[in-house]
Amino acid sequence: MGVPLLDLPRQHERVRTAVADGVAAVFASQQFILGKTVEDFENSFAELIGVPHAVGMSSGTDAQLAILMAMGIGEGDAVITTPYTFFATAGCIHRVGAETVFIDIDPATYLIDLTLLEQYLESRQRDDEGYLLTDKGARIRAIIPVHLFGVCVAADALQNLSEKYSVPIVEDAAQAVGAEFRSWATGEMSRAGAIGDSAYFSFFPTKNLGAAGDAGISVCKDADFANKLRLVRNHGMEQRYYHRVVGGNFRLDALQAAVLLAKMPLVHEWNSERRGNATDYRDGFTAAGLLDFVTLPAEPWYGRAVENHHIYHQYVLRAHRRDELMAHLQANKIGCAVYYPVPLHLQECFAYLGYQEGSLPHAEAAARETIALPIFAELRPEEIKEVVDAIATFYKG
Ligand SMILES: Cc1ncc(COP(=O)(O)O)c(C=O)c1O
Incomplete structure (x- = not known):
């Protein structure tokens, strides 16, 4: 008989009408770039994850790139991540000019090994400004844990390391829309994307929540950082043709937002x-x-x-x-x-x-x-x- 690895037409059958209605509404409005549909999706998604801010992006890759750019990470900096993930996780670190430090995985979960991560952080020297340094002398600016295959990295331990060593967490939640964990310390339940200072998701069509093309989103806890993300996603431009910083075109299409809004329930x-x-x-x-x-x-x-x-x-x-x-x-x-x-x-x-x-x-x-x-x-x-x-x-x- 045979069994497909994935069968998107079967999924589409379940959302056909809702998707068609959402897409038709965008065509009726002729508002294709950002606008109300994108904002509606951002608000719904922020609520789903349990974070205050969500900024729609053109892909998961661009959502990560925008976060690193908004953090001002570049030459002379380093970012720690796992070697067992999709290429983009490390590709984006390289693209902003930073050094990638790989920490091995836990063989049982395939997630970054937090004991090895702590050993690495503990073995670092600090520079005059308090940044931990890699062997090559780059300043460690972020840790990117990946919630690989849909399961969350241990949140409490991660947050403890982030606080102890003053290194922000950027979660790669590309594969983890809706994945949950419970804090050992407080007993509170949260979702992937709500652990770190910021996080990014992918809506590549094969993901658990998939668009009809490339799409992604960045989420964060800080309002100023969300504004920086909005700036970076639109060529650093608030007022048209006046560029405060160099960004990119990382905007989420209204058509993709409509598809995602239809599928999200x-x-x-x-x-x-x-x-x-x-x-x-x-x-x-x-x-x-x-x-x-x-x-x-x-x-x-x-x-x-x-x-x-x-x-x-x-x-x-x-x-x-x-x-x-x-x-x-x-x-x-x-x-x-x-x-x-x-x-x-x-x-x-x-x-x-x-x-x-x-x-x-x-x-x-x-x-x-x-x-x-x-x-x-x-x-x-x-x-x-x-x-x-x-x-x-x-x-x-
Ligand atoms: C772990 C991980 N990180 C990043 C990405 C990049 O997302 P996108 O393909 O939407 O650019 C993906 C998606 O394939 C992924 O699985």
Whole structure:
């Protein structure tokens, strides 16, 4: 039969009318750049995440770039992040002229390892202005944790490190729209994007909340910073043709905002369906006796009374003989993918940073051993069974 990795037409069936109405309203208004639809979306999204400010951007990449530019990060600065993420996370750091420092991941969650991060921060010298310095002498200006595959990095620990070492947090929440966590300290529940000083999300069409093209958003807690983001997104211009700073064209299209507004009421339902699929996989792999061959995704927030503890943007297994398994699944027309085959510290374009094979072993092992399976909301129980059966045939004959 075959199972697709993702089936966007099935999703579209559920929002067809709402999307068409939203798009038609934008055409009727002929207001395509920024304007009321974009503002309505920004306000709804800020409310969803639980942050005071949201600024619509042309992509997740541009949302990150705008944050780094608005923070004034550039030459002589450094930003810490994980090597196991989509390229843009480190690409944007490079683009503003800053040094990227990679900290290895926790092999269970695939998220940046906060113990290693603390060790690194603790080992730093400070300059006269109090900035921690990298080995190359760059000032550490931000930490970018990535809520990879839809699960949040430990928020309290992250905030403690940020305070202790005076380094702001910029969350990469591109894959984590609606992912929740509960503070160990206060017991309060929050969502990805509300941990750091700022955060960015991607609405690339395959994301849990996807636009009909490229789109993204930056969120933040500080009103002045939100104004800087608005400035940077529009060529540094408040009054037309007067440029206070150099920015870019990072504006969110009204058409994309209309699509996102139409889809947003369903995002919790979709996330919940993805979690349901993950539970079905867990039951299926367990019943088939496959847990010696595959390691299921960790759910670090499970049992902490948060609903969307993992929103399964991707369902990623660590699998014995990964490449052979992948070939077997492809031969059986089962969609699968590797996120990500080469960790960022080993990418050719970052060779100048001086990392080598073996520098960050957990990220390298994850790149070699993990495989993503279909997890989209509309996946049917019989499709999940087909995927599990195919994997059982591969390992057990
Ligand atoms: C972790 C991560 N960061 C950043 C991005 C960049 O977002 P976009 O593709 O919208 O530019 C993505 C999206 O692919 C992502 O998955």
